[in-house]
Amino acid sequence: MNRVAVNETISVMKPKRAIETVSKGLRKRYRAERRFRMLGLAAVIASLLFLTIMFISIFGNGYTAFFQTYVKLNVYFDPETLREDTLARADYPGLVKKTMRAMFPEVQGRRDKRNLYKLVSSEAAFQLRAMVLRNPDIIGQEIPVWVPADDDIDMLMKGHIRRDVPESERRLNDKQLAWLDRLSADDRIQTRFNWTFIRSGDSREPELAGILGAAVGSFLTLLVTLLLSFPIGVAAAVYLEELAPKNRWTDLIEVNINNLAAVPSIVFGLLGLAVFLNFFGLPRSAPLVGGLVLTLMTFPTIIIASRAALQSVPPSIREAALGIGASKMQMIVHHVLPLALPGILTGTIIGMARALGETAPLLMIGMVAFIVDVPQGFNDPSTALPVQIFLWADSPERAFVEKTSAAIIVLLGFLITMNAAAVMLRKKYERRW
Amino acid sequence: MIDSQIPVIQDKEHDKEKELEMLKGLKTVGEITAPNPRMTCRNVNVYYSGVQAIFGVSLDIAGNEVIAMIGPSGCGKSTFLRCLNRMNDTIEGCRVEGEITLDSENIYGSKIDVVPLRAQVGIVFQKPNPFPKSIYENVAYGPKIHGLTQNKAELDEIVERSLIKAGLWGEVKDRMDKPGTGLSGGQQQRLCIARTIAVSPEVILMDEPCSALDPIATAKIEDLIDELREQYSIVIVTHSMQQASRVSQRTAYFHLGYLVEVGPTPQIFTKPRHRLTEDYITGRFG
Numbered sequence: 001m002n003r004v005a006v007n008e009t010i011s012v013m014k015p016k017r018a019i020e021t022v023s024k025g026l027r028k029r030y031r032a033e034r035r036f037r038m039l040g041l042a043a044v045i046a047s048l049l050f051l052t053i054m055f056i057s058i059f060g061n062g063y064t065a066f067f068q069t070y071v072k073l074n075v076y077f078d079p080e081t082l083r084e085d086t087l088a089r090a091d092y093p094g095l096v097k098k099t100m101r102a103m104f105p106e107v108q109g110r111r112d113k114r115n116l117y118k119l120v121s122s123e124a125a126f127q128l129r130a131m132v133l134r135n136p137d138i139i140g141q142e143i144p145v146w147v148p149a150d151d152d153i154d155m156l157m158k159g160h161i162r163r164d165v166p167e168s169e170r171r172l173n174d175k176q177l178a179w180l181d182r183l184s185a186d187d188r189i190q191t192r193f194n195w196t197f198i199r200s201g202d203s204r205e206p207e208l209a210g211i212l213g214a215a216v217g218s219f220l221t222l223l224v225t226l227l228l229s230f231p232i233g234v235a236a237a238v239y240l241e242e243l244a245p246k247n248r249w250t251d252l253i254e255v256n257i258n259n260l261a262a263v264p265s266i267v268f269g270l271l272g273l274a275v276f277l278n279f280f281g282l283p284r285s286a287p288l289v290g291g292l293v294l295t296l297m298t299f300p301t302i303i304i305a306s307r308a309a310l311q312s313v314p315p316s317i318r319e320a321a322l323g324i325g326a327s328k329m330q331m332i333v334h335h336v337l338p339l340a341l342p343g344i345l346t347g348t349i350i351g352m353a354r355a356l357g358e359t360a361p362l363l364m365i366g367m368v369a370f371i372v373d374v375p376q377g378f379n380d381p382s383t384a385l386p387v388q389i390f391l392w393a394d395s396p397e398r399a400f401v402e403k404t405s406a407a408i409i410v411l412l413g414f415l416i417t418m419n420a421a422a423v424m425l426r427k428k429y430e431r432r433w
Numbered sequence: 434m435i436d437s438q439i440p441v442i443q444d445k446e447h448d449k450e451k452e453l454e455m456l457k458g459l460k461t462v463g464e465i466t467a468p469n470p471r472m473t474c475r476n477v478n479v480y481y482s483g484v485q486a487i488f489g490v491s492l493d494i495a496g497n498e499v500i501a502m503i504g505p506s507g508c509g510k511s512t513f514l515r516c517l518n519r520m521n522d523t524i525e526g527c528r529v530e531g532e533i534t535l536d537s538e539n540i541y542g543s544k545i546d547v548v549p550l551r552a553q554v555g556i557v558f559q560k561p562n563p564f565p566k567s568i569y570e571n572v573a574y575g576p577k578i579h580g581l582t583q584n585k586a587e588l589d590e591i592v593e594r595s596l597i598k599a600g601l602w603g604e605v606k607d608r609m610d611k612p613g614t615g616l617s618g619g620q621q622q623r624l625c626i627a628r629t630i631a632v633s634p635e636v637i638l639m640d641e642p643c644s645a646l647d648p649i650a651t652a653k654i655e656d657l658i659d660e661l662r663e664q665y666s667i668v669i670v671t672h673s674m675q676q677a678s679r680v681s682q683r684t685a686y687f688h689l690g691y692l693v694e695v696g697p698t699p700q701i702f703t704k705p706r707h708r709l710t711e712d713y714i715t716g717r718f719g
Contacts, residue, residue, distance in 0.1 A: 246525055316562035320625070322523060323558070324575040324632055325551035334574070335564060 058412070062405025068194035068207060069149040069157045071120050071183060073099045075128060076142040087132060092125040096147075104179060115176055119183075121148040121207045146190065151206040151399035153180065157191065160398055171398070197406065201374045202388065206399030209392070211410050213374045217287055217367070217382030218356060218414075220375060224291020225298055225355050230348055232295070233302025237344075240303070241310040242332050261300035268296045269364030277365060284366040285381035293365060294355040301354065305347020309340035342429040349422035353415050359386040385411045449689070456488075456691050462707045463696035467495035467683075471636055471666045472517060472554075477531035479512055479521065479690075486512050489531070490692040492685060494636065499658060499667045501677035501698065504687035505713065510670045513687070514638050517668065518554035519547045535636070552579055555629035559641040561621035563613035563628070568605050571613040571624055572596060575632035591631055599627035600657050619650025626657065630665070637661065639669040643676065655680050674714055678702050686710045 075095065082090050100116050101107065107116050124147035131138065131145070148154075152171045155161045167174050183189050201213030236257075244250045272293035276282045282289050313336050321331040337344075362368065367383050368391065375382035383391070385407060392404040466473075470493035479487035487509045494500055494517075502510040512521065519540060521527045533540050540550055552575070563571050572592045575581075582588040592609075596602040601623045605616070613624050622642060629637055639658070643651040658667055658680045671677050677684050678698055685695040686709070694707040705711040 314562075316558065316560060317564065319520065319523070319556075319558060320562040320564060320628075321574075323518070323520065323551060323556040324578075324628060325548050326574075326578055327548050330578055334578075339565065 058405050058408050061402055062407075062409045064158045064160075065197055065402040065406035066194050067158075067191050068196065069154040070146040070190050070192050071149045071153075072188040072190070073120070073124070073145050073147055074103070074142055075099050075145050076102070077128075077132065077139045079140050082132060082139050084136070087136065088129070090129070090132075092129045092132075093122075095128055096120065096124045104182075107179075112175060115173065116179065118150055119153055119176065119179065121150050121205060123148050123205070123208050146192075148196070148207045149189070151397060154207055155398050156180070157189070158402075160402075197403070201372045202370060202383070202391070203372060204370075206395075206397050206403060209400070209403055211385075211388065211407055213371060214383050214385045214388035214407070215410065217290075217371075217375050218384040218386075220287035220378055220382065221290040221294060221362075221367075221384055222352060222356055224288055224378065225294040226348075226352060228291065228295040229299040229302055229351065233299040233348070233351075234306050234344060236299070237303045237306030237310060238332060238337070241307050242336065243328065257300050257303050260296075261304060263297075264360075265297050265358050266360040266364065268293050269361030271296065272361060273364045283379050283381070285369050285371065285383075286379045287367075287375060287382050288378040289365050290362050290367050290382075290384065291378075293361045294358060297358065297361065298351040298355045301351035302344075302348050305351070306340065306344045309343025309347065310336060312343065313339045342426045345425045345429075346422045349418050349425070353418045353422075356414060356418070357386055357411065359384075359390055362387050363390075385414070453689060456689060459488075459691050459693065461491065461692045462694040462710075465491050465493060465692075465695055467493040467498070469496055470494060471496045471536065473532075473534045474513075474516075475532045477513065477516060477529065477533060479509070479516060479530075480528045481524070482526035486690050487516075488690045490687075492692060492695060494666050494668060495683075496666055497662055497664075498683060499662050499669060499681040500683045500685060501681035502668065502670045502685050502687060503672075503674060503677050503713070504693075506672075507689075508687040509690040510685075510687045511640055513692075514640055514668060514670050515556075517636065517638055518551050518556055520551075520556060522547060552632045553634050554636045554638060555632065555634035556638040556640065557622070557625050557629055557642050560645050561618055561625050563616070563621050563624050565612060565614050567610045568596075568613045568616070568624060569609040572627050572631050575628060579632055581632065595627040595631040596624075598630055598661070599623045600653060600660075601627055617650070619646050619653060622646060622650070622654060623657065626654075626661075630661070634665065636666045636668065639667060641670050641672060644672060651676070674702070686713060688713070 073096070076099070078095065078098070081095060097113075097117050100119070101113070104116055107113055124145075127147055128145065131143075149157070152161065156163070156172060156177075161171055163170075163177060172180075180189070196208060197210050199212055200208065200210030203209040240250060240253065272289060276289045276292055277284060282292075317335050317339065318331055321335045322328075326334065362384055366381075368387050369381060369383065370391070371381050371383050373380070389404055389407045389411065392400045392407060472494040474493070475491045477487055477490045478485060490509075490513055502514065504510050515521045516529050516533060517540075519529075521529060529541060535550070535553060539545070540554075564574065566574075569592055572595050573588055576588060576591050582591060593602060593606075596605065601620060604620060605611075605624075613621065616624060622645075626637075626642075643654050646654065655676065658669065661667060669677075669680065681698045683695065684698045684701040686693045686701065686705075686707070688709050694701065694705065694710040696706070701710065702714055705714060
């Protein structure tokens with residue numbers, strides 16, 4: 001009797017009140033969800049926006065660096081200046097000047113002449129010398145030669161120097177502009193793909209500066225970093241995760257590896273300076289030392305990523321291997337490592353991408369020097385891409401602005417390739433169980 | 434009834450410590466020894482980080498028999514099972530005392546290597562855990578690492594024979610290079626059994642091998658266990674009393690780390706001698 005009454009109360013009262021409370025709160029719940037969704041979307045849009053702005057500004061500034069203005073000179077290879085016995089040491093700059101004077105016979109006075117010579121790059125003389133040395137038969141002939149224009153001319157042609165400002169505030173004076181216009185009218189000015197930028201090392205002259213030296217330096221440095229930090233990092237991670245006893249010492253080691261990963265990179269640079277250069281006497285500015293310093297910085301990251309990857313391998317696989325009588329090493333090599341490899345590789349590539357973009361530690365070990373030659377080996381002085389960006393950004397010439405952006409484009413290209421490789425490797429080797 | 438002082442535990446919030454106090458010094462009821470034993474265990478104590486989980490268990494495992502271990506959750510039956518091939522070594526802070534022998538040799542002796550031991554005492558786990566490799570690789574892995582074969586033909590033969598014994602050959606012979614993880618749950622478990630028998634063990638330990646499977650797959654595994662008995666000793670831990678009565682010749686009842694009673698399966702299920710065993714099999718707790 002009593003129980004029936006209670007049941008009735010529940011069936012009449014409670015469900016109705018419960019559903020009312022639920023529906024009252026429902027709108028609030030959905031509102032909260034919508035709010036969260038909008039916030040997330042806004043965050044994504046904001047970050048994409050900034051990324052787009054960055055890309056547009058860098059590409060807008062940088063793409064012109066892949067092109068260069070050339071001027072056509074009709075060079076008469078005068079047998080009088082080009083004697084056979086002194087071909088290599090002949091006065092080629094004089095030959096260029098003579099050619100310029102011949103093209104503009106009306107130019108008189110030292111200052112005007114000097115301004116005239118400034119139209120073409122100092123590279124022109126070297127170019128003529130190389131032509132003569134390659135083929136001495138051209139001596140005595142008049143040959144049209146395309147030589148790179150000076151960086152100011154290049155900037156003017158690309159629109160970075162404006163014609164409509166007063167002459168006193170302009171890098172090029174009115175006469176130079178007039179000569180240029182004549183060259184243009186004679187079809188003697190052309191914009192071509194700038195192979196120099198891709199094929200050569202750094203230079204004081206913007207029109208001659210190239211990225212290859214820095215790119216090769218970065219490649220050699222990263223090669224050293226990869227060859228050292230990958231085996232060290234993976235071995236340390238496997239030992240700590242699979243073989244080491246879990247005690248206070250391994251806890252201490254783990255804390256310190258995390259500390260190592262968080263140390264500012266310039267500190268590693270100072271360490272490299274003190275240890276590798278001063279104590280071991282390794283060469284300054286060398287990719288070998290750069291690689292060693294970046295290894296110090298990268299391998300804690302690889303250890304942490306590898307340990308996480310090893311931890312994510314299910315214990316059932318380990319038990320299965322041990323249960324059939326696999327030794328611990330066989331269990332690790334045959335089963336655990338292959339399953340952890342995608343994670344390890346992803347961590348490694350992300351660590352390497354970070355190392356590629358690292359500047360501060362390289363400054364400390366002398367990779368910031370002005371180096372014209374493309375490095376040929378691990379001990380040659382060289383620089384690296386981010387350092388090259390730093391150097392060019394510091395240069396006063398207007399033409400280095402576009403070179404800086406172009407170097408950033410090259411660096412971003414490498415970074416994007418590496419990150420894409422990380423994603424693809426993970427996709428390819430990811431296995432489910 | 435023996436030892437009727439031990440209270441019937443119906444209260445869910447019973448005091449475990451009080452109960453352990455009462456079980457102290459409990460002597461196993463029934464015949465722990467077996468004629469021509471494959472494995473013998475004497476006074477086995479197991480501690481997890483100092484907390485005792487198994488109390489003085491002594492038990493023989495005879496050749497060509499299936500012995501079932503039953504008991505409520507947390508009674509130590511799986512722990513005891515894992516002592517038999519030293520899988521407990523992999524657990525941090527686990528310590529085993531007492532003597533366990535395989536063919537009269539102490540497996541916890543200083544000269545014993547766990548690798549050959551586990552080749553002799555195989556184990557099948559609760560959740561099917563094939564390697565994420567091909568079916569062939571799964572079965573061939575054990576013989577490969579132990580160097581049991583001279584050439585590919587011998588290996589192929591072992592793989593085929595093991596799969597036939599595990600009753601899986603007909604279902605997988607056309608897709609040996611497909612991943613073992615792509616099979617159904619029951620097939621995966623039979624693949625794991627094939628993987629275990631491929632290294633020709635003497636004893637097979639099974640830790641609730643059917644608890645993740647449906648009734649049809651379970652029936653297949655049970656039939657398989659019955660066939661395997663002709664060649665191997667099998668120790669099976671199970672939560673299903675029906676399964677224990679179907680597949681085993683002897684049954685051991687564990688309670689809170691103590692081996693309470695052991696005897697021929699029909700006798701355990703029809704005439705249990707200990708009060709705790711009776712309470713468990715009649716469903717009064719557990």
